[in-house]
Amino acid sequence: xxxxxxxxxxxxxxxxxxxxxxxxxxxxxxxxxxxxxxxxxxxxxxxxxxxxxxxxxxxxxxxxxxxxxxxxxxxxxxxxxxxxxxxxxxxxxxxxxxxxxxxxxxxxxxxxxxxxxxxxxxxxxxxxxxxxxxxxxxxxxxxxxxxxxxxxxxxxxxxxxxxxxxxxxxxxxxxxxxxxxxxxxxxxxxxxxxxxxxxxxxxxxxxxxxxxxxxxxxxxxxxxxxxxxxxxxxxxxxxxxxxxxxxxxxxxxxxxxxxxxxxxxxxxxxxxxxxxxxxxxxxxxxxxxxxxxxxxxxxxxxxxxxxxxxxxxxxxxxxxxxxxxxxxxxxxxxxxxxxxxxxxxxxxxxxxxxxxxxxxxxxxxxxxxxxxxxxxxxxxxxxxxxxxxxxxxxxxxxxxxxxxxxxxxxxxxxxxxxxxxxxxxxxxxxxxxxxxxxxxxxxxxxxxxxxxxxxxxxxxxxxxxxxxxxxxxxxxx
Amino acid sequence: xxxxxxxxxxxxxxxxxxxxxxxxxxxxxxxxxxxxxxxxxxxxxxxxxxxxxxxxxxxxxxxxxxxxxxxxxxxxxxxxxxxxxxxxxxxxxxxxxxxxxxxxxxxxxxxxxxxxxxxxxxxxxxxxxxxxxxxxxxxxxxxxxxxxxxxxxxxxxxxxxxxxxxxxxxxxxxxxxxxxxxxxxxxxxxxxxxxxxxxxxxxxxxxxxxxxxxxxxxxxxxxxxxxxxxxxxxxxxxxxxxxxxxxxxxxxxxxxxxxxxxxxxxxxxxxxxxxxxxxxxxxxxxxxxxxxxxxxxxxxxxxxxxxxxxxxxxxxxxxxxxxxxxxxxxxxxxxxxxxxxxxxxxxxxxxxxxxxxxxxxxxxxxxxxxxxxxxxxxxxxxxxxxxxxxxxxxxxxxxxxxxxxxxxxxxxxxxxxxxxxxxxxxxxxxxxxxxxxxxxxxxxxxxxxxxxxxxxxxxxxxxxxxxxxxxxxxxxxxxxxxxxxx
Numbered sequence: 001x002x003x004x005x006x007x008x009x010x011x012x013x014x015x016x017x018x019x020x021x022x023x024x025x026x027x028x029x030x031x032x033x034x035x036x037x038x039x040x041x042x043x044x045x046x047x048x049x050x051x052x053x054x055x056x057x058x059x060x061x062x063x064x065x066x067x068x069x070x071x072x073x074x075x076x077x078x079x080x081x082x083x084x085x086x087x088x089x090x091x092x093x094x095x096x097x098x099x100x101x102x103x104x105x106x107x108x109x110x111x112x113x114x115x116x117x118x119x120x121x122x123x124x125x126x127x128x129x130x131x132x133x134x135x136x137x138x139x140x141x142x143x144x145x146x147x148x149x150x151x152x153x154x155x156x157x158x159x160x161x162x163x164x165x166x167x168x169x170x171x172x173x174x175x176x177x178x179x180x181x182x183x184x185x186x187x188x189x190x191x192x193x194x195x196x197x198x199x200x201x202x203x204x205x206x207x208x209x210x211x212x213x214x215x216x217x218x219x220x221x222x223x224x225x226x227x228x229x230x231x232x233x234x235x236x237x238x239x240x241x242x243x244x245x246x247x248x249x250x251x252x253x254x255x256x257x258x259x260x261x262x263x264x265x266x267x268x269x270x271x272x273x274x275x276x277x278x279x280x281x282x283x284x285x286x287x288x289x290x291x292x293x294x295x296x297x298x299x300x301x302x303x304x305x306x307x308x309x310x311x312x313x314x315x316x317x318x319x320x321x322x323x324x325x326x327x328x329x330x331x332x333x334x335x336x337x338x339x340x341x342x343x344x345x346x347x348x349x350x351x352x353x354x355x356x357x358x359x360x361x362x363x364x365x366x367x368x369x370x371x372x373x374x375x376x377x378x379x380x381x382x383x384x385x386x387x388x389x390x391x392x393x394x395x396x397x398x399x400x401x402x403x404x405x406x407x408x409x410x411x412x413x414x415x416x417x418x419x420x421x422x423x424x425x426x427x428x429x430x431x432x433x434x435x436x437x438x439x440x441x442x443x444x445x446x447x448x449x450x451x452x453x454x455x456x457x458x459x460x461x462x463x464x465x466x467x468x469x470x471x472x473x474x475x476x477x
Numbered sequence: 478x479x480x481x482x483x484x485x486x487x488x489x490x491x492x493x494x495x496x497x498x499x500x501x502x503x504x505x506x507x508x509x510x511x512x513x514x515x516x517x518x519x520x521x522x523x524x525x526x527x528x529x530x531x532x533x534x535x536x537x538x539x540x541x542x543x544x545x546x547x548x549x550x551x552x553x554x555x556x557x558x559x560x561x562x563x564x565x566x567x568x569x570x571x572x573x574x575x576x577x578x579x580x581x582x583x584x585x586x587x588x589x590x591x592x593x594x595x596x597x598x599x600x601x602x603x604x605x606x607x608x609x610x611x612x613x614x615x616x617x618x619x620x621x622x623x624x625x626x627x628x629x630x631x632x633x634x635x636x637x638x639x640x641x642x643x644x645x646x647x648x649x650x651x652x653x654x655x656x657x658x659x660x661x662x663x664x665x666x667x668x669x670x671x672x673x674x675x676x677x678x679x680x681x682x683x684x685x686x687x688x689x690x691x692x693x694x695x696x697x698x699x700x701x702x703x704x705x706x707x708x709x710x711x712x713x714x715x716x717x718x719x720x721x722x723x724x725x726x727x728x729x730x731x732x733x734x735x736x737x738x739x740x741x742x743x744x745x746x747x748x749x750x751x752x753x754x755x756x757x758x759x760x761x762x763x764x765x766x767x768x769x770x771x772x773x774x775x776x777x778x779x780x781x782x783x784x785x786x787x788x789x790x791x792x793x794x795x796x797x798x799x800x801x802x803x804x805x806x807x808x809x810x811x812x813x814x815x816x817x818x819x820x821x822x823x824x825x826x827x828x829x830x831x832x833x834x835x836x837x838x839x840x841x842x843x844x845x846x847x848x849x850x851x852x853x854x855x856x857x858x859x860x861x862x863x864x865x866x867x868x869x870x871x872x873x874x875x876x877x878x879x880x881x882x883x884x885x886x887x888x889x890x891x892x893x894x895x896x897x898x899x900x901x902x903x904x905x906x907x908x909x910x911x912x913x914x915x916x917x918x919x920x921x922x923x924x925x926x927x928x929x930x931x932x933x934x935x936x937x938x939x940x941x942x943x944x945x946x947x948x949x950x951x952x953x954x955x956x957x958x959x960x961x962x963x
Contacts, residue, residue: 300535303535384859386856410854410856
């Protein structure tokens with residue numbers, strides 16, 4: 001019986017459009033009849049419309065009454081909606097009677113009243129499903145004051161909360177809290193819902209929220225439900241990154257070490273206002289001129305990325321500090337720069353300071369020394385640094401201690417000692433995070449062992465060989 | 478003295494109004510068609526070019542992790558059971574009849590006629606867990622054991638071709654049909670080469686001790702792609718390219734003039750005939766001219782320090798050995814060559830495998846490992862992908878004193894260029910007969926799809942229209958092994 005009632009309740013959002021349509025149509029026809037005698041409704045037709053409006057209103061009200069008893073809606077809003085709905089239905093039934101009695105004037109007034117009640121009911125109904133601020137949200141959001149440096153964005157309030165606001169709060173908010181879960185504020189978010197916390201800080205893969213998001217869209221529990229606007233890949237990446245990094249409310253982008261994908265997204269969404277505003281096509285044009293003029297090879301990293309890879313190693317004529325200076329115009333777009341075997345010196349490396357997005361840098365077999373490395377200390381995104389066969393030594397490594405994302409450093413044939421590189425590794429490796437991952441891996445491995453099925457056949461290979469088995473033969477020869 | 482442009486001038490004089498109009502229309506048509514076929518002609522939005530082929534994709538589909546590839550092709554088919562896939566159960570079964578449940582209904586090349594039926598053949602060689610990753614590598618490869626943490630071993634390779642030549646073709650082009658482009662040609666077509674003074678796809682060959690199966694030049698063919706993308710075989714002994722020097726009395730500036738005039742003449746012919754092969758010829762003349770200086774510099778191994786030669790185990794630089802070729806391969810990728818393919822023959826161990834396999838291993842082990850180490854310390858391994866492996870594996874059943882060809886399982890390793898190091902991918906059944914369907918199986922098409930992905934290429938989107946159909950390297954197959962990419 002429960003399922004039938006469930007179905008009746010769920011019909012409400014469908015049926016609700018019928019009385020709206022019929023009543024509004026009736027109003028429109030009556031107004032048209034007042035304006036032009038040609039369009040005047042004749043009595044039998046008015047009768048049909050009035051009766052169907054009343055029937056639809058009654059059916060809708062009945063379903064609505066059932067639904068109100070099932071959903072997790074804001075009780076005040078629901079009772080208001082219910083009362084207004086009952087008034088609308090009553091007025092519609094009254095219209096039928098007045099029509100029968102042909103009390104023209106009262107009929108007209110009642111119709112106007114019914115339409116007003118209908119509008120109010122509809123509005124509150126809309127607030128129930130789409131959230132109270134649905135209408136106002138459609139207007140462009142008041143500009144948030146964002147920090148100029150994208151690295152200083154507060155991850156939760158500037159990036160995560162807007163996503164949740166847009167995708168989740170209509171069902172998990174103050175108006176409607178399905179599964180007793182509310183996500184509209186940080187305090188509510190922390191509370192979680194009837195199945196517990198929405199997120200496990202530091203582990204997106206075990207977070208209920210991400211679990212639901214990652215379920216196939218056909219799945220009953222997939223979120224947002226099928227038919228509602230879905231999360232984009234970027235939004236999922238952002239959520240995963242934020243949860244994995246500890247789901248902290250105050251942390252800034254720079255503190256959570258964004259992955260390459262997140263970085264790419266940030267760069268497109270929140271262009272660094274310190275960088276010259278330039279559209280990608282003009283960057284490519286400048287790159288093309290530079291390529292011809294300077295003689296380096298410049299390539300767009302990938303069709304889906306707005307960044308450049310520059311190879312000066314294979315360039316002719318030979319590249320030096322002056323040629324490197326020419327690249328400053330597009331410095332912010334450079335992702336990978338190969339200056340190996342070129343004539344760059346420590347002075348030339350000052351031009352690298354503005355290459356904030358640099359991930360890979362080759363300076364092998366150049367004349368650079370420890371002094372030049374100080375210009376690299378601001379390259380916070382650097383992942384690979386090649387210094388082999390140069391004069392750098394332990395003193396130079398001190399400048400690299402702040403490069404949190406450095407993963408590979410090539411110091412073959414330099415004066416860098418193992419002690420110095422070990423010290424750097426100590427600084428750069430986030431041991432807390434590594435340890436947490438190791439613990440998780442251990443736990444997962446145990447889980448796999450606990451759940452794996454084994455069929456033990458003893459030593460046999462195949463049944464046909466049971467008799468043929470003899471002790472292992474000695475190795476051949 | 479004869480004016481080299483004599484014929485051209487004559488033609489110019491002889492042009493009537495009608496021929497002029499006709500030729501112009503053809504030329505416009507040629508230009509339009511040329512720009513359709515050749516994106517560099519319309520290159521205006523992106524970084525511009527100097528006439529060099531920049532690839533049909535201009536930029537990869539997604540962020541590439543590999544820019545260059547060195548394939549150490551172990552021709553003949555190394556036994557996976559004695560290199561990277563230890564099978565204790567097979568050893569235990571040594572000399573016993575091979576379980577029929579494995580082989581029933583299967584095609585076996587020459588073993589069908591074994592006199593006393595199929596017998597299991599164990600491996601007499603021990604395996605060791607190596608490095609932090611604990612990968613199992615046979616003791617016949619002591620140097621490879623030292624790079625265990627840098628390589629990804631794939632044990633679930635399988636192919637469709639059981640004979641050497643077609644199996645090589647399948648490994649290169651994903652098809653045994655003649656006229657299909659090889660992997661190197663596809664990457665060159667898609668991405669172009671970084672170097673403009675060396676071919677983008679170079680093949681080197683070395684031999685094992687015995688009489689080995691020949692390698693046909695069709696293996697590095699560009700197939701239906703324009704022939705400028707085909708592999709160029711360098712001689713591994715002596716000078717890599719013959720006849721590079723100028724004849725007496727000809728200096729480089731005269732040579733330059735000659736090439737320029739030839740380009741004009743060929744250009745006229747290209748406009749007339751609309752044949753892309755003429756464009757190839759123009760490009761090849763230009764390249765050959767540049768190679769007159771680049772190749773001697775490349776082949777000059779005298780500047781390589783003794784320590785490097787010792788690392789590779791090179792006794793006599795430029796002697797055509799596998800080790801010398803490995804060093805040459807490193808020098809080639811350093812100079813911007815996109816694809817270097819080293820064929821080393823000597824793995825076809827049908828008989829006396831217990832003596833011949835260790836000898837074969839000894840010839841390649843040190844240099845293969847040295848190549849990875851050398852690339853790594855130079856920071857090149859980050860975007861250079863090294864592959865080591867044959868065209869198929871060998872049977873867990875004995876064939877006299879050796880093993881036969883086997884397509885259901887073989888092992889390769891890969892290093893660098895976005896391949897996750899220190900992992901073993903895929904596995905075979907307990908006797909090493911067949912790969913397991915555990916989601917990590919790696920068909921040759923899957924390998925191609927994965928390698929292209931490392932290059933930032935979506936294997937479903939790099940196509941070439943030929944005879945009315947869009948062809949791709951993986952045909953209608955190929956599943957990217959995401960687990961081995963990082």
